[in-house]
Amino acid sequence: MRNNRLLLKSRPAGIPGPEHFEADSVDIRPLQDGELLTETVYISIDPAMRSWISAAPGYVPTVAVGATMRAGGIARVLESRAPGFVAGDWVQGRVNWESHPILRGTQTQKLDLTIASPEDWIGPLGTSALTAYFGMRDIGGLRPGDRVLVSGAAGGVGQIAVQIALLEGCRVVGIAGGAEKCAYLRDELQPHGVIDYKAEPDLGAAIARECPDGVDLYFDNVGGPTLDAALANLRMRGRVTLCGRISQTVAAEPYAIRNLGMLSGRRGRMGGFIVFDYHDRYPEARAWLSYHLRAGRLKQRLHVVEGLDRAPEALGMLFRGGNTGKLVVRVGER
């Protein structure tokens, strides 16, 4: 049995793809104390991965050229020399782009399948959902009755953000690109309004139409012109959660924001965050999320790409907006 993996071959200038990675295969070495041999089942494909493979230092170290691509995901334990884990356990951890990663028990979380399925653990209880939870509540100061606008609303974070706001009694409008994503929002998540930004000649006017009283809380997954259009519609004491800026991650020329002045006249607040800072409070977020999940009130769509070798293609799809729902690569059998 060998560990198949994908290494970073070169740093992309724009959208990453198969040309930036190369496949490789190594023998699986014997385990040391505290380690687990696992088989990857799902790899999470996230916007932050783009910054990990850029030359500029981000909030975590970049992946070196020639090194295995970093990724989080869900795996099954094949062999354990770590206390508290046995073969057959499901775990969550840094599986990287590897078929058979060796994980450290102290850095790996065992999944409680009596609470939720492995798919739930990568979706409504996963990092994307935690990001939506803390971004909405702590950064955005979500309050019942808020008029909430979410961009990237059909994505991994956005779909949970929309539902968190709905479950708090807010009026929610989601922005997504294309008919399929908007149909998913309209039919499945059912916010109060849906905007297909690709079909709107004037996004600011579209937001004004769908949010006629303005926006108390804008949860921003995309940045760029969408952020500017949302700022123009901010209500008094409106808040902006800067969660992601996927439109800018691969932009050749960064979009320059013009409507920051709205924050003064409207007494607005804007804040960014990194979900890992909230590690100590993950149990709180998972208590809320799993409560609503068990009650059938929290839906998700997984967008599954089959096969480790297609991970680079999936990463490119993320930046082209090709996924509806949380994007994952399925590596091993379920």
Added chain:
Amino acid sequence: MRNNRLLLKSRPAGIPGPEHFEADSVDIRPLQDGELLTETVYISIDPAMRSWISAAPGYVPTVAVGATMRAGGIARVLESRAPGFVAGDWVQGRVNWESHPILRGTQTQKLDLTIASPEDWIGPLGTSALTAYFGMRDIGGLRPGDRVLVSGAAGGVGQIAVQIALLEGCRVVGIAGGAEKCAYLRDELQPHGVIDYKAEPDLGAAIARECPDGVDLYFDNVGGPTLDAALANLRMRGRVTLCGRISQTVAAEPYAIRNLGMLSGRRGRMGGFIVFDYHDRYPEARAWLSYHLRAGRLKQRLHVVEGLDRAPEALGMLFRGGNTGKLVVRVGER
């Protein structure tokens, strides 16, 4: 005795000046109950006045063409039919651009000259100082030891903001334009660093040089490229107080901000505010300011322009950055 006043003649496209106002003189009408006849001594010249004479609605109604220009200031009571006021009292209120405004007692504040001089009441105890106080503390979350950067540091709000941060035990760097303003900062207020933005080819590099550990709190009076340069130097969990954007008020083409992404990676916060929202807490701010003022720890410079007829010229000077210290027009004898 007549009331000399200046009316708005036309709305400026850029920097306002004498061509946008016209002089006028009217008989002083008899007082009604609750009113005061006053003689204006100082008129405060503030950046917000530009938005008052623009066509776009701001956070207060615009001044109509043909109406008297709105302004706050300090006056002496000549005659009173308002309870609690007698001739000879000093007051603060909406004196407008008038030599002998009639004020309503309920909207006018009597000045306690046992606490501070009339010049102090328009400076370190005036609206500019209150703006600095709430912008630093409530919006900026000022904490002792913070590395603080203030733009427009030699202006009415900035000079107080610099001193508030110094009095809280912060490391403070001020940005101003030109040798005179920078000399005032260096010699009188003595922050840890001074940047003359007009003499720096690369403002971001200058901030990095003067703030080698980065910026915990940026107090922004100017907006535009200075805001962008400050964002590039933000520390982890850094905060930005959007107090003013004088560089943008009269800009033909608004400057577009590129470094907002720093708020995400650095977990930053940015907020705007309007000082009038804090009206209920003015006594708190004045208690702090007057305490330090009496102890000789709060300095100010007034930049005095002589004569009501020169008020339009003073307003233009404000947007050209011509004043060092709090800009006022002296109308009546002291």
